Amino acid sequence: MQNFDFYNPTHIIFGKDRLASINENIPVNATVLITYGGGSAKRSGLIDKIKMALGNRKIYEFGGIEPNPKYETIVKAVEVVKNEQVDFLLAVGGGSVIDGTKFIAAASKFDGDSREILKGGYTPLPVEEVVPFGTVLTLPATGSEMNPTAVISYEHAKYFFSSPLLFPKFSVVDPTITFTLPQKQVANGVIDAFIHVTEQYLTFPVDGRVQDRMAEGILQTLIEIGGTSVSEPENYDARANHVWSATMALNGLIGCGVPQDWSTHFIGHELTAMFGIDHGQTLAIILPSLLVVRREQKRAKLLQYAERVWHIDTGSEEEKIDQAIQKTRGFFESLGVKTHLSEYGIGADKIPAIVEQLKAHGMTAISETGDLTLEISQKILESSM
């Protein structure tokens, strides 16, 4: 097991009818800015219920944060925070709204060019404090409700930043709030959570046994309930397990002391930025072909994955790995998500431009060991046609 630090102070408020607890978790005299997305939270009456829970606090609203939130959009909320002396942010949405709110929280305390925050990666934020914020989760997928990380789009690229200052103070995670989501978003959410786990699990063994078992437990749960969560939106048990799997997939725990490989995300980000393919879809396209191309580097963990997650216990090593990859692809397709680039109308002729973008963004030596070159990314893309 590798050395690690683990720190995660977000208070999770999980279950049915938990909105009232917002009141206890925001300072009584706070001026609150509610941030949200395209308007479904407004139309469904959720925003009104949240305002009721906030009681007499002064409230502002900032809607219109889009999927793959854009710097140009969210930077406008910073003005509201500064002008109206907002002292608490409440993100009502999925990963895009929460990620956007993390940017707003940091940028509102920063006097320089806020693109500096955007492009920060793991470097310390250029601020000592941020505006505190909570979340009401509406879409189980990214885990942003319990981590200090955000991905923001700017000029056709995705930028990532992370800081211990950016943990939500609390997150209300009520599975019933997600019942009205479109099927496609639920399916994408299952895949996003699934691949958050594989990025921290399908690498090489370091004898991190509890971490491996936890990762396998989340993967098995998603396989068991993913289809039901998509097809029976009001099945509480299935959705609750989906939601908690997604939160646990990316709150830092399963990544403790083990190698990580975010290559599927890095390659997938380019597909979203260039062609607007949904984040979850890009992962479903890339992961199966990445596993085919990287089977030697990932052999030991792929065998463990085949045996423990898919319960494949017959056949040669090669057959077990083949079956595991096929079953992975089959699982994504069973959720209604296509797994070939060509099925999204992208031809092989576009691959050189995608590789060019990876190069432009410095993705020339990715993977758990830094050995995944642009040439290998190209092979993965070719294999995903």
Add this chain to the structure above:
Amino acid sequence: MQNFDFYNPTHIIFGKDRLASINENIPVNATVLITYGGGSAKRSGLIDKIKMALGNRKIYEFGGIEPNPKYETIVKAVEVVKNEQVDFLLAVGGGSVIDGTKFIAAASKFDGDSREILKGGYTPLPVEEVVPFGTVLTLPATGSEMNPTAVISYEHAKYFFSSPLLFPKFSVVDPTITFTLPQKQVANGVIDAFIHVTEQYLTFPVDGRVQDRMAEGILQTLIEIGGTSVSEPENYDARANHVWSATMALNGLIGCGVPQDWSTHFIGHELTAMFGIDHGQTLAIILPSLLVVRREQKRAKLLQYAERVWHIDTGSEEEKIDQAIQKTRGFFESLGVKTHLSEYGIGADKIPAIVEQLKAHGMTAISETGDLTLEISQKILESSM
């Protein structure tokens, strides 16, 4: 899945050679009281290394906190904190030292009779703040390094209290620090962690799938590496997995949204209080016989336990459950821990007095459904002879 809250802000600093990080995690001008136990931390040179890491801070020491720490002992440290204006506590030890330090942290900010804290259970502490504290873990067992709970002995009984104020600020969890532990303590530690998991897992199903898989993952890990952790004290991988299993067993996560049954602990506590049997040993005595007596109430989870943890896939339901209980007992015995009360020199004639103590401490309706009466406790004790 049941509704739940999860909050755990302890910063875990895990791995080899992590003592230097103490310096970054305690305020520079703090006056520090180091608390420790019987003296092995002193003799091994660990306390000296910690003092080095603390640099020029003013340091006091309070040693002699015994296993099953006594109120009468730890209350003396409160005077040191108050008289010397100590503003940070650093617990160097296992669960007993850390639990004792939690009491010191709260009692030092309290002006009334500090036995009020001791007997508080889950009621809010009678203080608004506590003296902040960190820990350097020397014994993997109780999970106290990452939870806000303590058990303190007073007048031949054990008292429990818990408060969100009592999370350690940080815990240095370095498996190599535990290499010099006596085998018996390592074995007890494996059993303590194992039974922290079963208390949150062997109840009744509520479709908490990730929680179940995590619990099963910790149990399987302890079964896989427990023997090696005892017999090969300097096997880093085995010990690291043991240590992380023990921390994860009782940091609140596997208990999220599932029923809990602390009956084995409650009955075991009386055996420690009356006869001085080690905490881990009392659990090894009680759990197997409790499972025999409670097989109907726990049937569904016992079958799941048999299949997923012990991989028993043949035989009738009764045979599977029998085998799982036998294997559990066999595992404890394989670590060198006896599982029958008579093997500790306690005869059946003592059972009425034990039951009397359970009655005196209000343990008349325990278990996950509150249906475990004194009569059933008596049966469990008889079955454990």
